[in-house]
Amino acid sequence: MRLDEPVAENPLLTVEDLxxxxxxxxxxxxxxxxxxxxxxxGEVVTIAGETGCGKSVxxxxxxxxxxxxxxxxxxxxxxxxxxxxxxxxxxxxxxxxQRMSLVFxxxxxxLNPTFTIGEQLTDTAQFGGDSDTGVVEFFRRRxxxxxxxxxxxxxxxxxxxxxxxxxxxxxxxxxxxSGGMRQRALxxxxxxxxxxLLIADEIGTALDVTIHDQIxxxxxxxxxxxxxxxxxxxxxxxxxxxxxxxVYVMYGxxxxxxxxxxxxxxxPKHPYTQGLIASIPxxxxxxxxxxxxxxxxxxxxxxxxxxxxPRCPYATAECEEARPEMYExxxxxxxxxVLYDEAVPASERPTVEETRSHMTRRPSKQTGGD
Amino acid sequence: xxxxxxxxxxxxxxxxxxPVKSGIIKxxxxxxxxxxxxxxxxxxxxxxxxxxxxxxxxSTVARTIIGLTGATGGTVRFDGEDITNATDEQLAxxxxxxxxxxxxxxxxxxxxxxxxxxxxxxxxARGVATSDLRERVVELLERVELNDEYxxxxxxxxxGGQKQRVNIARALAVEPELLLLDEPTSALDVSVQAKIITLxxxxxxxxxxxxxxxxxDLSLVRNFAxxxxxxxxxxxxxxxxxxxxxxxxxxxxxxxxxSAIPVTTDEEEAYKPRHEPLRGEIPSPRDVPTxxxxxTRCPYATDACSADxxxxxxxxxxxxxxxxxxDEAYADAFDDVPEVAVAAVADETVAxxxxxx
Numbered sequence: 001m002r003l004d005e006p007v008a009e010n011p012l013l014t015v016e017d018l019x020x021x022x023x024x025x026x027x028x029x030x031x032x033x034x035x036x037x038x039x040x041x042g043e044v045v046t047i048a049g050e051t052g053c054g055k056s057v058x059x060x061x062x063x064x065x066x067x068x069x070x071x072x073x074x075x076x077x078x079x080x081x082x083x084x085x086x087x088x089x090x091x092x093x094x095x096x097x098q099r100m101s102l103v104f105x106x107x108x109x110x111l112n113p114t115f116t117i118g119e120q121l122t123d124t125a126q127f128g129g130d131s132d133t134g135v136v137e138f139f140r141r142r143x144x145x146x147x148x149x150x151x152x153x154x155x156x157x158x159x160x161x162x163x164x165x166x167x168x169x170x171x172x173x174x175x176x177x178s179g180g181m182r183q184r185a186l187x188x189x190x191x192x193x194x195x196x197l198l199i200a201d202e203i204g205t206a207l208d209v210t211i212h213d214q215i216x217x218x219x220x221x222x223x224x225x226x227x228x229x230x231x232x233x234x235x236x237x238x239x240x241x242x243x244x245x246x247v248y249v250m251y252g253x254x255x256x257x258x259x260x261x262x263x264x265x266x267x268p269k270h271p272y273t274q275g276l277i278a279s280i281p282x283x284x285x286x287x288x289x290x291x292x293x294x295x296x297x298x299x300x301x302x303x304x305x306x307x308x309x310p311r312c313p314y315a316t317a318e319c320e321e322a323r324p325e326m327y328e329x330x331x332x333x334x335x336x337x338v339l340y341d342e343a344v345p346a347s348e349r350p351t352v353e354e355t356r357s358h359m360t361r362r363p364s365k366q367t368g369g370d
Numbered sequence: 371x372x373x374x375x376x377x378x379x380x381x382x383x384x385x386x387x388x389p390v391k392s393g394i395i396k397x398x399x400x401x402x403x404x405x406x407x408x409x410x411x412x413x414x415x416x417x418x419x420x421x422x423x424x425x426x427x428x429s430t431v432a433r434t435i436i437g438l439t440g441a442t443g444g445t446v447r448f449d450g451e452d453i454t455n456a457t458d459e460q461l462a463x464x465x466x467x468x469x470x471x472x473x474x475x476x477x478x479x480x481x482x483x484x485x486x487x488x489x490x491x492x493x494x495a496r497g498v499a500t501s502d503l504r505e506r507v508v509e510l511l512e513r514v515e516l517n518d519e520y521x522x523x524x525x526x527x528x529x530g531g532q533k534q535r536v537n538i539a540r541a542l543a544v545e546p547e548l549l550l551l552d553e554p555t556s557a558l559d560v561s562v563q564a565k566i567i568t569l570x571x572x573x574x575x576x577x578x579x580x581x582x583x584x585x586x587d588l589s590l591v592r593n594f595a596x597x598x599x600x601x602x603x604x605x606x607x608x609x610x611x612x613x614x615x616x617x618x619x620x621x622x623x624x625x626x627x628x629s630a631i632p633v634t635t636d637e638e639e640a641y642k643p644r645h646e647p648l649r650g651e652i653p654s655p656r657d658v659p660t661x662x663x664x665x666t667r668c669p670y671a672t673d674a675c676s677a678d679x680x681x682x683x684x685x686x687x688x689x690x691x692x693x694x695x696x697d698e699a700y701a702d703a704f705d706d707v708p709e710v711a712v713a714a715v716a717d718e719t720v721a722x723x724x725x726x727x
Contacts, residue, residue: 051530178651209627213629213630213648241634242632280560284638288564291568
């Protein structure tokens with residue numbers, strides 16, 4: 001039996017035993033394999049992991065953005081007491097439109113190039129979560145004083161996201177804006193209908209460092225002012241550390257470690273997390289690990305046991321046979337690694353430094369995997 | 371540090387202006403000053419890191435050096451020879467000594483050629499006999515830690531990191547002396563990035579390569595480069611030994627860049643300069659601000675900054691900085707920001723870090 005995922009108190013969103021597979025000509029790719037996660041009210045939670053680990057698929061299955069088929073989604077997703085997967089499309093649309101918002105990674109392709117920022121944002125303000133408004137109602141809202149009120153609200157929101165010169169921006173097209181401004185417009189759009197849950201997919205990663213920094217600062221302020229619960233998705237552990245309260249580390253479609261942010265960075269437990277942290281070049285210099293050998297698992301034929309086992313320097317036969325349990329290690333802290341079984345003495349658990357030294361010299365040449 | 375007296379690459383006052391044409395007869399109405407007076411040199415076997423945000427002109431510098439775009443001013447000397455706007459005949463010779471690795475590993479490989487064929491092209495150009503080609507390609511692949519199975523694979527079968535290894539192998543095929551690395555790892559994950567950097571370090575040690583390493587990621591540079599130059603809007607704002615630039619970033623822009631990096635340890639957090647988010651965004655290189663180019667975003671800017679262009683001067687015999695704060699003539703203007711003049715990093719932090727292995 002697997003232990004329960006350490007659950008946040010009073011969760012707004014819980015995901016239980018989420019499994020997502022994709023049908024393909026070569027068979028079923030089991031991409032997400034039993035993901036449990038939860039987001040408390042007012043909590044900022046990050047899913048961190050490298051490309052291809054299933055972060056975005058997890059997010060998309062929460063928001064029902066995956067086409068079924070080819071995707072096959074099973075599990076339980078509960079949002080504030082409502083089971084989402086059993087809702088009809090129309091009911092779900094309403095919950096999503098009014099209570100959840102998503103900010104996509106690419107600020108270039110998320111805005112419609114043929115409408116001005118003002119038009120797009122005002123539409124969101126007026127019709128968010130209301131895609132089935134009848135024609136009469138549409139015209140009533142569209143051509144009445146309500147439109148002007150909504151415009152005012154948009155302007156207000158643009159000011160709040162510190163958009164320079166918001167009056168002019170309202171009448172500009174997305175192509176006339178810089179990347180940073182587009183990102184701000186998207187954040188404003190996401191917050192217009194006062195959502196409870198904000199999902200941010202790699203926010204700002206497409207931007208320059210100094211602009212990225214500005215956006216993260218802005219996001220932190222907004223989270224505080226609007227009392228948002230946030231699910232962040234990022235491949236940059238530094239960003240996770242800067243913004244979030246709790247981190248889930250994903251590898252190969254499973255959550256391998258979860259802990260409050262401080263605990264995760266001070267005391268990373270899973271060999272994958274350790275390897276990842278050791279691979280990040282440090283500002284203070286010092287030796288950098290040479291990276292983790294091998295590559296992420298093939299989802300069509302994943303390793304039967306721990307999915308990290310083929311790349312893990314500590315893997316044993318046991319790891320290759322069965323999926324490890326999620327061992328609880330303190331409040332809201334869990335590791336899916338056999339080394340954290342009660343039976344294993346603490347001295348045998350690796351530290352980051354050990355993992356770093358394991359990964360600093362390559363065991364053999366011609367590994368060929370990146 | 372071999373033969374410092376004779377740098378392998380000398381770039382002096384390099385300028386690249388792109389004309390902006392407008393009107394029916396396409397008259398040149400304006401210029402985009404992508405690179406505006408950039409000077410540096412790299413000694414044999416050393417690495418210079420060129421850092422900057424998008425639009426700062428760092429890639430244009432590399433493209434101008436290798437002759438992909440012509441320079442509009444200044445000179446580039448490679449091993450003593452003037453190669454600014456090189457002739458075809460010069461370029462043909464040059465290409466076997468200077469090679470470039472591009473940022474996007476996917477678009478720099480021909481999707482319809484197998485890896486073997488892609489790697490054979492530079493070898494053929496060097497006059498390697500067809501019968502030896504396969505053997506030489508396999509040698510190259512092995513050098514970048516790929517086995518001979520890759521000979522028959524197409525780029526789409528490879529991961530990003532593997533493709534970048536192939537690109538590096540292709541650049542090495544002609545046995546160059548200088549490699550221009552244009553953000554070679556920015557499209558890759560951290561664990562793969564670490565491997566590529568290690569590979570590059572090993573290759574440098576083995577073949578005595580000289581690198582011009584272009585990146586926007588400061589933390590990568592720390593271990594890798596001997597010298598670091600920070601670019602902003604076509605100009606180098608600060609240049610000096612990497613250690614010095616990291617321990618005492620003098621230019622406000624260098625400091626802002628360092629403080630903007632999301633880090634993963636408390637130690638690094640303490641090491642970063644005081645957090646000062648920059649105002650606004652990088653201005654268009656078509657409409658460069660007067661005076662100091664950075665003054666529109668600088669937290670310490672004064673009237674003098676928008677009026678007079680600062681000179682590129684050496685500070686305390688260390689790095690050179692383009693900022694009025696370090697100019698005696700303007701000392702009065704910055705009296706109210708005393709903390710600027712000293713290193714933002716506490717001395718203990720510097721000391722403890724230099725003691726580390």
